[in-house]
């Protein structure tokens with residue numbers, strides 16, 4: 362029991378650059394795929410396909426895809442930010458604002474204007490030298506039976522994400538989710554580069570590899586169990 366909890370607690374987002382010359386061994390890739398294979402999914406639909414990209418030319422092509430700034434992202438991202446480590450430790454949810462450009466974390470800013478004035482970034486800014494990307498895609502024409510908005514289908518994809526992430530962690534492989542791949546403009550280009558069929562959509566993409574040591578560390582926070590647990594009735598604490 363303590364082993365699985367330790368693994369769960371040790372899993373983290375690795376945002377440091379990866380060493381492009383340190384590949385992820387194919388047998389490790391196979392283990393991560395095996396973990397995805399055994400994910401629980403609604404109705405056992407196994408509603409995912411996984412594109413593993415380690416071809417240098419293709420990684421370069423992906424890196425050249427432009428990601429235009431999005432007002433919605435900047436605005437909603439702002440709501441999750443803390444402006445100091447102390448604030449984040451107190452709030453116990455969200456992320457640290459310093460991960461984003463200064464203009465994106467100015468209280469009271471006109472985010473439509475901020476978006477207009479922000480430069481597009483490139484996927485390579487997020488991929489940061491990674492030797493391998495795994496892209497989990499799903500068939501957008503299907504849904505889990507009677508699941509409005511296919512919530513159950515998306516939960517299933519999340520189960521695959523966690524299985525893959527924990528396995529990577531157990532193998533000592535760094536992983537970062539890159540939601541930028543799923544934005545509509547970027548997604549279209551990624552699908553074009555990789556020849557992904559039109560009706561398949563990107564659930565999530567992840568970069569895998571081994572960090573070049575930068576000494577980069579960030580504070581990880583979580584609510585306490587009692588903060589989100591209710592006993593029998595909503596609002597009653599579990600003692």
Ligand SMILES: Cc1cc2nc3c(=O)[nH]c(=O)nc-3n(C[C@H](O)[C@H](O)[C@H](O)COP(=O)(O)O)c2cc1C
Nearest residue numbers: 372373374375376455456537538539540541565581
């Ligand atoms: C659905 C989903 C999307 C995420 N997208 C990103 C992302 O685009 N970039 C990133 O650096 N982390 C992303 N993350 C990681 C979260 O920010 C991270 O899990 C959270 O801040 C907790 O940090 P930890 O993973 O180090 O425990 C995502 C996580 C999930 C589950």
